[in-house]
Amino acid sequence: MLRVYKIEIKPTKDQIIKIHQTIGVCRFIYNFYIIHNKEVYEKEGKFVSGMSFSKWINNEFIPNNKEYIWIKKVSSKAVKRSIMNAERAFRQFFSRKTGFPKFKKKNKSNVGIYFPKNNKTDFTLERHRIKVPTIGLVRLKEYGYIPLHSIVRSATITKKCDRYYIAILVDEKLKPNTKPYTEGIGVDLGIKSFATVSNGRVFANINKTVCVRKTEKSLRREQRRLSRKYESLKSRKNKEGGATRQNIQKQLLKVQKLHVRLYNIRTDYVNKVISELVKTKPKFINIEDLNVSGMMKNRYLSKAIAGQKFYEFREKLIKKCRQNDIEVRLSDRFYASSKKCHHCGFIKKDLKLSDREFVCPNCKTLIDRDLNAAINLRNNKTYKIA
Numbered sequence: 480m481l482r483v484y485k486i487e488i489k490p491t492k493d494q495i496i497k498i499h500q501t502i503g504v505c506r507f508i509y510n511f512y513i514i515h516n517k518e519v520y521e522k523e524g525k526f527v528s529g530m531s532f533s534k535w536i537n538n539e540f541i542p543n544n545k546e547y548i549w550i551k552k553v554s555s556k557a558v559k560r561s562i563m564n565a566e567r568a569f570r571q572f573f574s575r576k577t578g579f580p581k582f583k584k585k586n587k588s589n590v591g592i593y594f595p596k597n598n599k600t601d602f603t604l605e606r607h608r609i610k611v612p613t614i615g616l617v618r619l620k621e622y623g624y625i626p627l628h629s630i631v632r633s634a635t636i637t638k639k640c641d642r643y644y645i646a647i648l649v650d651e652k653l654k655p656n657t658k659p660y661t662e663g664i665g666v667d668l669g670i671k672s673f674a675t676v677s678n679g680r681v682f683a684n685i686n687k688t689v690c691v692r693k694t695e696k697s698l699r700r701e702q703r704r705l706s707r708k709y710e711s712l713k714s715r716k717n718k719e720g721g722a723t724r725q726n727i728q729k730q731l732l733k734v735q736k737l738h739v740r741l742y743n744i745r746t747d748y749v750n751k752v753i754s755e756l757v758k759t760k761p762k763f764i765n766i767e768d769l770n771v772s773g774m775m776k777n778r779y780l781s782k783a784i785a786g787q788k789f790y791e792f793r794e795k796l797i798k799k800c801r802q803n804d805i806e807v808r809l810s811d812r813f814y815a816s817s818k819k820c821h822h823c824g825f826i827k828k829d830l831k832l833s834d835r836e837f838v839c840p841n842c843k844t845l846i847d848r849d850l851n852a853a854i855n856l857r858n859n860k861t862y863k864i865a
């Protein structure tokens with residue numbers, strides 16, 4: 480099964496230079512192809528394929544323009560890939576699916592550098608680093624995330640703000656879940672706690688932690704500063720002093736960095752919860768088939784839910800469970816998992832959202848509301864398989 484892992488990397492100074500060089504050359508070549516193609520098309524009415532452009536560059540353009548020899552200093556495979564991307568953009572334009580291909584602008588366009596695998600030694604995976612062609616051994620920020628026995632097919636390095644990421648396409652072998660530790664678990668997702676498991680484990684809501692709250696607070700502060708700088712630039716037009724474009728750029732980077740940090744904290748947390756759940760090796764995991772888009776329409780709930788990444792959680796959980804041969808069961812969202820007593824089945828119709836405890840009027844069972852819901856999910860027999 481093919482799978483993509485995206486991980487932040489910690490390249491060395493030399494590697495960063497190499498990455499920037501490669502990104503620069505790829506961007507240049509991408510734009511060059513578009514300009515060249517446009518010229519040839521206008522003059523001769525012909526379309527230049529990526530292949531012939533690549534040949535032209537190597538056999539004609541560089542030999543006659545020695546000052547462009549730096550094109551050859553970076554991974555030729557990465558350069559070839561960006562020509563192919565440009566060709567695709569051009570072909571889409573010709574088939575009238577899109578507008579004229581846009582040029583890749585420095586600092587604005589996302590340029591990824593692609594490294595295919597050609598022979599066995601191109602990529603080697605270790606717990607904390609990966610060897611990438613022409614770049615060398617690069618340190619990974621997350622350890623042990625990629626199974627070491629996977630076979631790497633290709634990788635793409637990208638830069639976002641001042642962080643670097645690698646997306647690795649691997650071929651993974653499925654392991655059958657022959658000896659599950661437990662029969663199955665039910666997982667109740669919520670706003671107070673992120674997830675409550677039928678075995679009693681509770682995963683807190685990450686957005687209520689000091690770390691996230693602090694980061695959100697600084698984000699709001701830096702955003703206010705940014706908009707003040709914009710205002711000051713507008714009002715002081717043609718006058719000296721005040722905010723300059725440069726320090727607006729600086730402030731913008733600060734804001735983007737905070738966005739990235741929040742994003743990373745939340746994503747890491749979702750991954751952590753999933754990996755903890757899978758580690759318990761249940762036979763199945765039953766979750767509520769949440770109507771996320773419906774919930775997003777509720778203005779009060781939408782902000783809380785967007786920050787919780789329920790949809791991402793569900794998609795990733797299904798993926799990870801497939802790899803580990805764990806069945807994911809989706810219970811209908813109208814299935815009254817929180818209103819039903821897990822012990823005697825009595826339905827408590829007047830249970831409010833604010834009631835944190837479930838007290839059964841019938842059998843007098845007293846239990847945490849979310850735990851009761853999780854147990855009901857585990858026991859539910861009317862589900863669909865994801």
Ligand SMILES: [Zn+2]
Nearest residue numbers: 820823839842
């Ligand atoms: Zn009861």
